[in-house]
Amino acid sequence: MIESLYTPLAMLIFPGGLFALALGLSLKGLDRRLAARLQGRVGPPLAQPFYDLVKLAKKRTMVPDTACQPVFLGAPLIGAVAMALAAALVPIAGFYTPDPLLGDLLVLLYLLTVPAVVLMIAGSASGSPFGAIGFSREMAMMLAYEGPLVLVVAAVAMRTGLGQGGLVSFSLPEIIAYQQTHGAFLFDPLLWPALAAFLAFYPANLGIIPFDIPEAETEVLEGPLLEYSGPALGLFKIMSALKAVVVLGLGVALFYPIAPDGIAGLAVHLVKLIALMLIGVSVVRVSCGRLRIDQAFRFFLKWPLALAVLSLACVALA
């Protein structure tokens, strides 16, 4: 009984679902406040993302005449559910280990592509030319950053697998356990290029400046999100909040999962997420401008890809 409840609970309450949502929205609130302070503004209240969500929930969803309604309304739902599931797949060192039946790192990688795919579908289903441009940009971005991400994950998996005497290990709990005993990959020179590639990946995945190209407000007016309103837009906000938790949590699990057991482990995990969000997202997005899609594409093929390949080669040869 308990076991059969375990998976739904992990998806709906903790660590996915409600917990991840609250965490993601809080992280967004912190990010907005810090970015505002860095720009010399006062900034919104920390709970602003929660207020936004409540406001959107109360509003009506408008569906454009030109939109394909089932796809238009289904896309955000699929995105939010996929991210809730993904959040349940990310372990919290010392506190939570996902059920192996739920999936491993490879499943997580697949789920991580869902938000981008969903945005592409939403953009093209909305019938707006800006949505269509957002679609093509989102696709280009995805092609650019997915490759390096897979190679980064492969490098970490291979490092763990080789360290354990096997070849590769795509189990996050094993990767964490390996780092708990052998030291975090953050301090492993072989994986530094992979870490750098990962640091370039997640602003792109989270859609923040300099890589917020598919949704660039001053260019394509939020692109795929342009025609969305009310609860449907709220679902996209939920998806984006959950995605922040998943991507940052994945970064922590891959590179610095060292944490004490029990509730302290959860606290340490939260501190790491906040630090990563503030340093890796807020500071990055206030300190530069947006790239053009061709510039971003070239950047990803040049640096993160090369770094990830380098890291993989180092790990394989060492």
Place this chain on the structure above:
Amino acid sequence: MSNFTIPVGPLHVALEEPMYFRIDVSGETVAHVDIHAGHVHRGIEYLATKRNIFQNIVLTERICSLCSNSHPQAYAMAIEQIAGLVVPPRAEYLRVIADEIKRVASNLFNVSVLAHLVGFESLFMHVMEVREMMQDVKETVFGNRMDIGANIVGGVRYDIDGEGAAYLRAQLDRLAPAVAEITALYRTNGSILGRTRGIGVLTRADAVDCSVVGPVARACGIDYDVRTKAPYAAYDRLEVPVHTLADGDVWSRAMIRLAEAATAIDLIRQCLDQLPDGPISCTSERPPIPPGEAIAKCEAPRGELIYYVRTIDSPRPERVKWRVPSFMNWDALRFMLKGAKIADIAIIVNSIDPCISCTER
């Protein structure tokens, strides 16, 4: 790659004012541009013939917020020509000061919006904060932040005393290093350079064909500035360097604006140094305006602004007509937008600093 027609404007987050571009794109590249205007036509030229000559000073000031000093100044110059009024020297210097204060604020505004369009919000906030110093000056010296009401027919409405001059100097001393710092930033920052170098290029030949004016012309290497070609007010007694660049891209236009902001600070200082004593207006009453016609022009922040006024034996002018710099510059957008990327449309449009309320009045 599929083809779309995307509407940019008349309501668009990247445009400050309503202007409608119908843009046919092929993939991410602009294939054809249609420019439509007329969304903020208010009939001001007609209105100007229904008000008396002195009321029109107030009216022309309200044509546009960013060039709100250039319009009444050119208008007053035309009326002074008709009436044969000689503006006292002190008033001429004060006119230059008002003109240049507005120029600093206007140019910084445009440059900050460039940062916003590039997605560099921190820089946008910073430049706006620096511009705020000039806004403070306007509020302190003229009593208003945008429409400063400096000009009247025959002189100026305001005076600067010792205390005012000291305050102005202190603000300029704070502003000059800040503008220098911003200029250095735009010269070196990768985000800005990556999005503005080689974008929206207008060749010198196209620039001549379109008769572009102001910073847009000077960024294409055309050495044309009304302040030196046909000096008005006190510009003939001041040292006015004209900045030109050869590339004609978005970045060059921004750099010209920044250089002119720095020059404007220097010009205000020169005026304060040379400011002669004397009256600020040639007459204390409203002078009689005989029938006649005149053309006057001045260098607004966006370029050459020309006024034509014809008076008859009536308190109201028979015709007031003006040609604004944006009217000359926005035709050049067709050349600049040719083959541009969608991402750069807003940046290129902003680079001519279009003033729709001037152009459509």
